[in-house]
Amino acid sequence: MENDTAYFRDVATGGRVFALGEREGQSWHSTAEDPAGTQRIHAKVVFHPSYLGRENCFVDTGTETALCGSNTIFIDFFSVSQCIKPGLWTWRFFEDDKEFSSGKYTVHPTLPPGTTPAINQGVFGQEYDKTGEPIRRKGCMLVSLTEMLQYHGVQPGPDVSNPVLDLNRWLILNGGFVGGDIDPHKIEDYAMCKGRVAGCRPVYVHYQGPSVGSELKMDICRFGAQPIRILGPRIVSGRPLPTHWAPATGFTSDALTDVFLADPNGGEVDKLYSSYKDRANYEPIPNGQTRVFNGEEFIITDKGRNGLFIVLHSPVHLMVTDPAGRRTGLDVSSGQPLSEIPHAAYDPGGYGDVMDEDRGDPNPPRSFVMTQSSAGNYTLDVTGTAAGNYTLDIRSYDRAGTDTTSTFADLPIQAGERHGYALSYSPEPGAPPAVVGGFDGGGQRPRDVNQFLTYIRPLDSRTSLPAGTTSSSVILKYGPTTLPETFSASLNGVDVSALFHPAPGSFEAVTLNLQAGSNVLILSIDGRIGRRTATDSDRLVLVVN
CATH class of the missing domain: 3.90.70.10 (Cysteine proteinases)
Incomplete structure (x- = not known):
């Protein structure tokens, strides 16, 4: 300690006493008084010329530890001081319960000067x-x-x-x-x-x-x-x-x-x-x-590095719902951020230069970060803030620190339009996450068959579109075991299969020309579940009001 100054990240503070043992029962102790006047009393160290068959012993009465073989000793009295109340602290030192010395120092609620550089x-x-x-x-x-x-x-x-x-x-x-x-x-x-x-x-x-x-x-x-x-x-x-x-x-x-x-x-x-x-x-x-x-003062071995890092390249906002139903992100209906998921945060702002007030990014990257992620199914709700295209990067980490990234690039979206994703996550090594569309089309048994075709948009079997709409995008994800040669698609009874490019595990956005009223899109593909083949067929209705 220099200049009677300490800092609130200092692990311990205290004082040293030189003790000369001259008689049975001679004792030394100290007290520490915090800025509010509350005292900490430290256990006495007592001298015994003879103690349990040994000579010249100093015994810590708090731990009953004995140090023998000499009648002189330096005694360090200290208290854990990290994160303690800042301000003026007073230490007093006693021999045979009589104060013989005292000292004061100030604990500042900062890190020591010069330990963190400021770089321009x-x-x-x-x-x-x-x-x-x-x-x-x-x-x-x-x-x-x-x-x-x-x-x-x-x-x-x-x-x-x-x-x-x-x-x-x-x-x-x-x-x-x-x-x-x-x-x-x-x-x-x-x-x-x-x-x-x-x-x-x-x-x-x-x-x-x-x-x-x-x-x-x-x-x-x-x-x-x-x-x-x-x-x-x-x-x-x-x-x-x-x-x-x-x-x-x-x-x-x-x-x-x-x-x-x-x-x-x-x-x-x-x-x-x-x-x-x-x-x-x-x-x-x-x-x-x-x-x-x-830093290395706290080496953490029990929780590993598992987590999620999700980045959206605007113009969109994100809401994540965890397996327990807790949400973190922007509630677009109220315009308010939610932070319900533990160890998670949503940052809708990106980075900019505060010296250049005129150049804030109108569509900055939005990011969601979470550590200590629980296993289970997560949903990602993406809402457009303006017309344009966005890219979604989902990076997951398992307990071993191995990362896996799924990217959904250049997807079209309109202001107020919703897209959905379902993420199945496990922190266990060797279990990469599965990311599919937030809507599976429904209707198939077993439910695994519904995963052959999943939809990022639309998110329901019936979707209403504004009057005057002449085209709309369907964004779908093909399951990893699908058979592309079996795919078919028709719109209002007309074969539109050529507009689609199915490939196992891939996704794509397909723009469809629409007419006023109801537009019926029927899609079908076969896929494998174990040794057998099954068919996933979905009927989607797009209604132009």
């Missing part, structure tokens, strides 16, 4: 991922993660001098970017030198999952610097505002009302969270999303 993202003109945009515009999370990694001692490889560029390059080469968003699970691999040059020193860094600002004190004092979202996604006067992330390094006082940042915006050390409060998309501290990482 504004100096990087290099391309962020393969987006065509420079790091100075899109790199706040990239720089925030670099700062967090450096806090834990992770350094760039010996062939690259700049840690931001090293991480950016590695993420590109190792699948760490998904549509411009960063897969937080991949940060673990980077820290452990997977795919990096010889001479890299591996450091254990574990992604625990998303959290919120109301948990920020415990996240920082237990695990260190944590990226937090200060500016959230918001549209003002039809103009999207950019979001912003920065590592939080502590609080300005024990009131926990303002936060110090190692801010990539200008590379400012100890910039105040509240300095952004006048911006229209400011998120109060309790609402700010965080991404929680821990």
